[in-house]
Amino acid sequence: MSFRTFSCGGHRTEPGSVEKPSAWLVKVTTNLCLNRLGSAPSRRELHAGPWLPEPVLTSDGELGPMETAEQRDMVLLAFLVLAERLTPGERAVFVLREAFGYSHREVAELVELSEPNCRQLHSRARKRLADARLLRSGGDVPENRALVERFLDAARGGDLASLERMLAEDVTSVADGGGTPGVARLPVRGAEKVARYLATVTGRYAEGLTVSIREVNGTPALLGWFGPTLLGVFVPEIADGRITGIRIVANPDKLRFLGAQLARLSHSGELSGS
Numbered sequence: 001m002s003f004r005t006f007s008c009g010g011h012r013t014e015p016g017s018v019e020k021p022s023a024w025l026v027k028v029t030t031n032l033c034l035n036r037l038g039s040a041p042s043r044r045e046l047h048a049g050p051w052l053p054e055p056v057l058t059s060d061g062e063l064g065p066m067e068t069a070e071q072r073d074m075v076l077l078a079f080l081v082l083a084e085r086l087t088p089g090e091r092a093v094f095v096l097r098e099a100f101g102y103s104h105r106e107v108a109e110l111v112e113l114s115e116p117n118c119r120q121l122h123s124r125a126r127k128r129l130a131d132a133r134l135l136r137s138g139g140d141v142p143e144n145r146a147l148v149e150r151f152l153d154a155a156r157g158g159d160l161a162s163l164e165r166m167l168a169e170d171v172t173s174v175a176d177g178g179g180t181p182g183v184a185r186l187p188v189r190g191a192e193k194v195a196r197y198l199a200t201v202t203g204r205y206a207e208g209l210t211v212s213i214r215e216v217n218g219t220p221a222l223l224g225w226f227g228p229t230l231l232g233v234f235v236p237e238i239a240d241g242r243i244t245g246i247r248i249v250a251n252p253d254k255l256r257f258l259g260a261q262l263a264r265l266s267h268s269g270e271l272s273g274s
Contacts, residue, residue, distance in 0.1 A: 027110050030096070034088050034111075049185035052176035052247055053080040054254045055233045057261045059215035074099050077217045077235050077247045079129075086125050093118050094125035144238050145213065145220045151236070151243065152211055152222060155202045163195035168244040173197060178251030183232075194246065205231070216258070223262075230255050230262070 058075060073079060074095065083091060092111055096102045104122070108115040147166060154162035173194045177183025182204065188197045202209065210225045222234040232250030236243045249255065 023110075030092055030110050034092055038088050049179070049183070050174050050176050050187065051084075052174065052249050052251075052254070053077055053217075055216045055221070055235065055249050055258050057214060057216060057258065057265075058218050073218070075217050076219065078237055078245065080217075081247075082129055085128050087121075089113070090121045090125040090128070093121040094129070097122050143241070147238060147241065147243070148213055148220045148222065148236060152213070155198055156211075158199050158203060160192075160195050160199055163199065164191045166243055167191040167194055168239075168242045171242075171244055171246065173246040173248065175248035176251050176254065177232075177248075178253060180250050180252070183248070183250045198246075214262075230259050233258065 055077070056075060074083075083094075086094065089111065093107055096107045096110060097104070102110065104115050104118050107122075108118045111118065113121075151163065151166050153159075154166070169191050170189070171191055171194050173184070173188040175183045175185075177185070182201070184197065188194050205224070205226050208226050209231075212223045212225070213220055214223055215221070216223075216233055216235055219235060219238070221236070224231045224234065232248055233255070235247045235249070237245035237247075
């Protein structure tokens, strides 16, 4: 394998100097992620309303051939939101150790820290994510998908009573619209208020709105389209047969990658919806 001269973080890599391409790529990717995480707080200061991670398709091996249960758990939106409480170093060590199975010694080499320091960062991250470790991807299981389908039917028909019955009493809806008009900039709490909010949003596009169900971030989700435009993604959290939380991503910047995934599947003839 040959490489062109590559520069990352002020360090240049010359052709022929890479002995282990896979290790080199992991190290470069880790450094790029650390740089990105380090600049995240300043970017979010300019963000309008709540911040949510980008949605990604996770069905049919979309995470790649090395997909594991641990990797799937770590793309859950709920997990990603909780992971924001970690420092960049804690997050890098945790993901390398938990998702990709690197030893503490290997992680230390990748992030250029001592092994004892990496063990401490990993332990600290696990404690901070104690609640998140209880989260597990249910995938596109029939029960969850059926609940999402019933919820969609009730929302389309404006059936507030049915919507409320499918929502937990203390449900919270959080939306990241990035300033998009009509998207709530504050969390909406309580089954009655959330049901009315969702019915209003759905009714706004009643004439031209189409909705499909796809597995997004490890759970069945609703994708809303107005003509050819992807308006947003509705990702529910489901427990004991009810929706306990809702995360809505309607920020156009955060829908680009998902849109590219959908376009690729559409071109290959694999895209189907409900």
